[in-house]
Amino acid sequence: MKFRIRFATQIVGLFTILAVVFVIVLMVAIGTGQGWFEPRYEYSTVLSSASGLNIGMTVDFRGFEVGRVTNISLSEDNNVNVTFNIRERYIHPVTKGSLVELATNPILGGTLVLHRGTRSDEPLEEFSVIPEWNSETGRAIRAVGIVERSQPPDPISTILSEIDPLLLSVSEILDSTQDILGTLSGTLDGSITDGPIADMVGQTLSLLAVLEDRLDDTEALLAGSEELLASVNRIADNAATASDEFRDPTGIVPQLLGGSGTVATLFDDDNMLFDEILGIFSSINETLDEVSQIARFAGAQTPQLAAILEEGREALIVGQDVLTGLRNNPLLRGGIPERIDQPSNVESFREAQF
Amino acid sequence: MLDAVGTRVLRAPKELVYALGFMIEIVRNIPAYFRMQRRGGGGGVLKMQILFTGVNALSIVAVLSLAIGAVIIIQGLSVLPQLGQGQLIYTILITVITRELGPILTAFIVIARSGTAISTELGNMVVDHQIEAYMATGLNPITYLAVPRVLGVVISLVLLNIYFNFFGLVGSFLVTQLVQPLALEEYLFGLYGSVTLTDFVASFVKSIVFGVLIGCVATYQGLAVERAGTEVPVRAIKSVGQGITLTVIANAAITLVSYL
Numbered sequence: 001m002k003f004r005i006r007f008a009t010q011i012v013g014l015f016t017i018l019a020v021v022f023v024i025v026l027m028v029a030i031g032t033g034q035g036w037f038e039p040r041y042e043y044s045t046v047l048s049s050a051s052g053l054n055i056g057m058t059v060d061f062r063g064f065e066v067g068r069v070t071n072i073s074l075s076e077d078n079n080v081n082v083t084f085n086i087r088e089r090y091i092h093p094v095t096k097g098s099l100v101e102l103a104t105n106p107i108l109g110g111t112l113v114l115h116r117g118t119r120s121d122e123p124l125e126e127f128s129v130i131p132e133w134n135s136e137t138g139r140a141i142r143a144v145g146i147v148e149r150s151q152p153p154d155p156i157s158t159i160l161s162e163i164d165p166l167l168l169s170v171s172e173i174l175d176s177t178q179d180i181l182g183t184l185s186g187t188l189d190g191s192i193t194d195g196p197i198a199d200m201v202g203q204t205l206s207l208l209a210v211l212e213d214r215l216d217d218t219e220a221l222l223a224g225s226e227e228l229l230a231s232v233n234r235i236a237d238n239a240a241t242a243s244d245e246f247r248d249p250t251g252i253v254p255q256l257l258g259g260s261g262t263v264a265t266l267f268d269d270d271n272m273l274f275d276e277i278l279g280i281f282s283s284i285n286e287t288l289d290e291v292s293q294i295a296r297f298a299g300a301q302t303p304q305l306a307a308i309l310e311e312g313r314e315a316l317i318v319g320q321d322v323l324t325g326l327r328n329n330p331l332l333r334g335g336i337p338e339r340i341d342q343p344s345n346v347e348s349f350r351e352a353q354f
Numbered sequence: 355m356l357d358a359v360g361t362r363v364l365r366a367p368k369e370l371v372y373a374l375g376f377m378i379e380i381v382r383n384i385p386a387y388f389r390m391q392r393r394g395g396g397g398g399v400l401k402m403q404i405l406f407t408g409v410n411a412l413s414i415v416a417v418l419s420l421a422i423g424a425v426i427i428i429q430g431l432s433v434l435p436q437l438g439q440g441q442l443i444y445t446i447l448i449t450v451i452t453r454e455l456g457p458i459l460t461a462f463i464v465i466a467r468s469g470t471a472i473s474t475e476l477g478n479m480v481v482d483h484q485i486e487a488y489m490a491t492g493l494n495p496i497t498y499l500a501v502p503r504v505l506g507v508v509i510s511l512v513l514l515n516i517y518f519n520f521f522g523l524v525g526s527f528l529v530t531q532l533v534q535p536l537a538l539e540e541y542l543f544g545l546y547g548s549v550t551l552t553d554f555v556a557s558f559v560k561s562i563v564f565g566v567l568i569g570c571v572a573t574y575q576g577l578a579v580e581r582a583g584t585e586v587p588v589r590a591i592k593s594v595g596q597g598i599t600l601t602v603i604a605n606a607a608i609t610l611v612s613y614l
């Protein structure tokens with residue numbers, strides 16, 4: 001008899017037992033791996049939409065499946081209540097400050113991503129509500145910084161999850177800009193008197209008032225400088241008179257060389273002349289002090305003085321030309337030579353009418 | 355021609371009702387078969403049916419599942435990581451091997467090997483008047499001939515499906531090591547993470563339903579032979595055609611229900 005027919009019962013028995021053993025081993029392995037026999041803790045969250053969400057969806061923490069979504073329902077206030085469980089061995093990331101985020105992926109569906117709270121290491125009580133990442137509570141928790149973000153399980157979900165906060169940030173920036181513009185507008189029209197922008201505007205106004213005072217002072221200073229210039233003019237006139245006296249043959253020099261009132265007579269006058277000269281020197285000294293003061297002031301008024309000096313220089317050049325012309329009078333010599341103007345590198349700060 | 359079409363249309367519902375009645379009769383006779391087996395009769399038929407349908411088909415199922423599993427893993431590992439979806443290989447493996455190809459490919463193998471064999475054997479028994487002899491001796495041919503064959507096909511299909519999964523999931527991993535080495539821990543971890551109880555239940559239910567359909571169709575077509583030996587191959591071919599059609603329809607229906 002053929003072996004298979006002879007031992008048909010044993011072969012069929014072995015065939016069946018091996019299959020059953022394989023199934024049992026596989027079931028036990030999968031059950032252990034997926035925590036079929038493991039206690040689970042129930043939590044819930046509230047989402048604004050159930051789009052991409054389904055019962056049985058995994059709850060992921062740093063790439064590990066830590067639980068599953070068990071129930072989804074629409075509440076009376078039109079929010080989506082989501083109930084999910086967390087396996088006992090992965091309960092430690094569920095702490096105070098923990099958040100959940102629905103990471104949807106148009107190709108692979110999605111997952112509920114758990115973000116660990118860092119406020120405490122104590123596991124959150126069962127049946128607690130864990131806020132959603134983008135909810136108001138979630139944002140407040142993120143602002144305080146007591147949550148640690150874990151990445152979604154696949155690149156597409158990661159990209160999609162990055163876009164949401166980006167849009168949220170843009171929205172927040174726009175809101176802030178709108179607030180600032182509103183405050184600025186209110187401050188400028190006077191309806192808002194408190195706050196940093198109002199303070200800034202107030203300080204600017206104070207600065208403008210101070211600047212106005214400074215301008216008044218500057219104006220007064222300019223008026224004083226006019227008096228100073230008048231004094232300088234008088235000194236220049238005196239110097240010119242003295243020069244004329246020296247040039248005149250009938251002036252003081254011949255008188256000094258003459259019989260009465262000569263130099264000898266001047267020196268023999270019981271120091272009167274000396275005292276007079278001393279007095280003159282002291283007057284000159286005082287004048288020099290004044291000139292020194294004027295020079296210091298002129299130093300502060302350099303641009304104006306430079307302009308004056310420039311004009312004086314030009315006047316002297318013209319005078320020189322006149323003298324040269326006289327010397328070269330056609331009746332005497334060859335006339336006035338043509339001069340090549342050398343423009344000054346100092347610009348006049350005065351207008352022609354000044 | 356109109357006559358022929360009309361006759362066929364009118365006969366089809368009658369045959370359907372008759373076939374459903376035959377199926378109910380088989381199910382109704384299952385307790386009777388076990389009672390008979392307890393008394394020491396008819397056990398050999400079931401055993402031999404499992405031997406011929408299950409054990410003898412193991413080699414072809416093993417080769418087929420090994421090849422398909424290896425191809426899925428190799429193709430998946432070469433394409434999916436480029437899209438950043440390497441983990442998806444395990445979901446594809448479970449979906450293809452466990453949920454879809456496991457039950458339906460083993461069903462096709464059983465239809466091709468055992469469905470035709472059962473139809474031919476029963477058809478020849480009808481032609482040889484053996485069925486009449488059984489009836490004359492007081493043995494119900496449904497209880498004695500059809501039930502153990504249907505049960506044998508069902509049990510064989512379930513077991514073959516398990517072996518298909520074994521070779522497809524575990525054996526293909528060994529084949530993959532020759533081409534693209536993969537850590538066993540990584541493979542098993544990925545597999546455990548992707549498989550669900552629903553996958554196994556769907557696969558198990560499919561095997562049972564396919565087994566019942568194949569067994570019932572094969573025995574029905576075999577016993578439907580009337581008198582000539584030439585009817586036997588015709589009925590055998592019908593058995594294959596109807597078996598494949600019903601299996602595919604049932605597969606679609608069960609898949610649909612499992613995803614609802």
